[in-house]
Amino acid sequence: MSRKKPAASTSPAPPAVRALRTGDAYARMIAAPAEKRADLYRHELMAPFKAKWDCYHVPLRPAQPGGYDAVILDVMMPHLDGFSVCKMAREMSDIPIIMLTAKGGEDDKLKGYGLGADDYMTKPFSPKVLLAKANALLRRSSAIPADTVNAGKISIFPASHRVFLDGQEITLTHKEYELLYFFMANPGQIFSREQLLNRIWGYDFEGTTRTVDTHIKTLRQKLGGESKHIVTLIRSGYKFEVME
Numbered sequence: 001m002s003r004k005k006p007a008a009s010t011s012p013a014p015p016a017v018r019a020l021r022t023g024d025a026y027a028r029m030i031a032a033p034a035e036k037r038a039d040l041y042r043h044e045l046m047a048p049f050k051a052k053w054d055c056y057h058v059p060l061r062p063a064q065p066g067g068y069d070a071v072i073l074d075v076m077m078p079h080l081d082g083f084s085v086c087k088m089a090r091e092m093s094d095i096p097i098i099m100l101t102a103k104g105g106e107d108d109k110l111k112g113y114g115l116g117a118d119d120y121m122t123k124p125f126s127p128k129v130l131l132a133k134a135n136a137l138l139r140r141s142s143a144i145p146a147d148t149v150n151a152g153k154i155s156i157f158p159a160s161h162r163v164f165l166d167g168q169e170i171t172l173t174h175k176e177y178e179l180l181y182f183f184m185a186n187p188g189q190i191f192s193r194e195q196l197l198n199r200i201w202g203y204d205f206e207g208t209t210r211t212v213d214t215h216i217k218t219l220r221q222k223l224g225g226e227s228k229h230i231v232t233l234i235r236s237g238y239k240f241e242v243m244e
Contacts, residue, residue, distance in 0.1 A: 090116030183240035
């Protein structure tokens with residue numbers, strides 16, 4: 001006796017998952033005028049990585065506007081885990097970092113320390129002990145203050161946001177100061193216009209990468225002969241070069 005095969009399901013198939021980087025987005029970028037491609041790339045193709053760029057925009061030096069003294073990171077976070085944030089923070093600053101996690105394994109602790117964490121606490125933890133650890137790290141980090149940042153004839157006093165050129169104070173706008181400080185804090189590193197836009201203006205900024213060029217132009221004018229430190233790299237972006 002043969003069994004009757006069950007009728008095929010007539011329910012519609014689930015919609016296909018849309019890829020983060022679709023062919024349509026690439027096609028629009030390629031078809032766009034050259035001056036528009038960078039902004040299409042930034043707003044459409046890089047949108048899923050907003051959390052990462054937001055981390056880069058956090059002021060991780062106490063002397064910066066709104067700067068922080070220490071970072072306390074939970075390993076388990078949405079969008080971007082604590083290990084990734086720790087790695088990015090350490091690339092930009094020597095700010096004290098304490099990691100919190102429910103994972104107490106040795107491998108996780110070693111990973112945290114390897115990425116630059118200064119201390120590691122396993123949940124559940126005592127808030128009093130956490131505060132004591134944070135205070136101890138702050139005492140150590142404040143023992144070596146960064147009074148000035150110097151390059152050639154340029155001197156920046158981060159605590160007061162004052163900039164001197166060959167001993168004479170010059171006036172910069174807020175964004176010009178942030179650009180100059182960022183360059184001088186990262187000498188020799190190449191940054192694309194997109195990276196500078198995201199780090200200085202923030203990922204939510206609606207302007208274009210031309211904003212970066214405009215601000216660097218005015219910054220160079222104010223620096224005069226010392227503008228030689230800001231080097232333009234064709235098709236790459238900019239870097240701050242410290243010359244002997």
